[in-house]
Amino acid sequence: MRIVILGAGFGGLELTTRLSAEFGEALDITLIDRSDGFVFGFAKLDVMFGRTPAAAVHHPYADIVKPGVRFVRSAVRSIDPEQRRVVTDDGTFDADIMVVALGADLDPAATPGLVEAGHEFYSEAGAFALQPVLDSFPGGHVVIAVTSTPFKCPPAPSETALLMHDFLTRRQIRDRSTISLVMPLPRPIPPSPDTSAVLLEVFAERGIDWHPSRTLTQIVPDRKVAQLDDGAELPFDLLLAVPRHRVPQVVAESGLAEDGWIPVDYTLRTRFPDVFAVGDVTSVGTPKAGVFAEGQATVVAEQIIARVRGQAADQEYDGHGVCYLEFGDGRIGKVDITFPYGGTPAGRLIGPSAELFADKKEFGTDRVARWFGRG
């Protein structure tokens, strides 16, 4: 059976690993990605704040040596979900089962003034380029702002504000700086009231200005002001934005997306037979985060395994995930959260504590070991 997996991020890597572990050479798995390696989302913040060098967080796809798996480094140019045919820069691939895990693309140019006068910190290039900028920042008004919904990893802007506080304090320029956080959400983590309460308390303690239910609409470069959707203006010396997210163009052109993203329920099946979609590329109802993409990939793996064995392939995702959240000051928390299908999400906070750093580290090393076959 030919399985073609588009995208080697959280979703694609987890699915590939599970199928290879189960069937080895008995399956013909092709994993396609245009990048040469994987970087965890949270590692972008580590590099940006100078906690680790960029080379240390890059996991080359060339290291993937798994039975039954062929990695193809190439850009996907078209997807025909009816024929289950994919055209790439390096050839055409036909699938018995196709899984789309292409994530969300970022579009900084969609926010006027952002490319000219601000910085986005959500792409690898954007976050890495910020490291020397932060190092030479003399202090001043720092604005961290989200431009639209949905956006990946909703806790990340809050973490960024808290890590910025630590960074400026360490550089002894916190007292001549302000930090403003602009978020489209009414509370930092809406499905987890206890996490939101602790975050709001910590923002207040550290003098971080919290602007809820607002988005950044444009930047006026000459005046160095950020304009928000309610008309308010925030002056800035350093602006860090979460850029607009959109479905990859190749997915938009494939007919798989509706209202911006690929609609799937918790079976992760698209409306096309034997075409699945997982993770950020979907509108499945969980936030756009790696842990959810991974959980969804696990369910697709279970369905494919059942099908190959001639069993009922009726497994469904449970909407559960655990997200790590840095509170700064050496403390980390875990938000244990479930998004029941069509129901009300609920999450609880574990920590924050210094001990949970080891937990988060293990989260990364465990995945690197499984996905890339090394420690």
Ligand SMILES: Cc1cc2nc3c(=O)[nH]c(=O)nc-3n(C[C@H](O)[C@H](O)[C@H](O)COP(=O)(O)OP(=O)(O)OC[C@H]3O[C@@H](n4cnc5c(N)ncnc54)[C@H](O)[C@@H]3O)c2cc1C
């Ligand atoms: C600053 C930051 C911090 C984060 N922290 C966390 C965290 O702590 N925990 C967490 O769970 N999540 C976190 N995230 C979110 C997480 O990174 C994403 O939600 C997750 O990677 C989504 O997984 P995915 O498999 O859907 O897509 P991705 O991991 O984005 O993978 C998609 C892949 O598709 C490839 N691709 C796209 N288009 C093409 C094409 N046309 N041709 C070929 N290849 C293509 C890309 O190169 C990419 O490798 C964070 C994100 C950011 C930005």
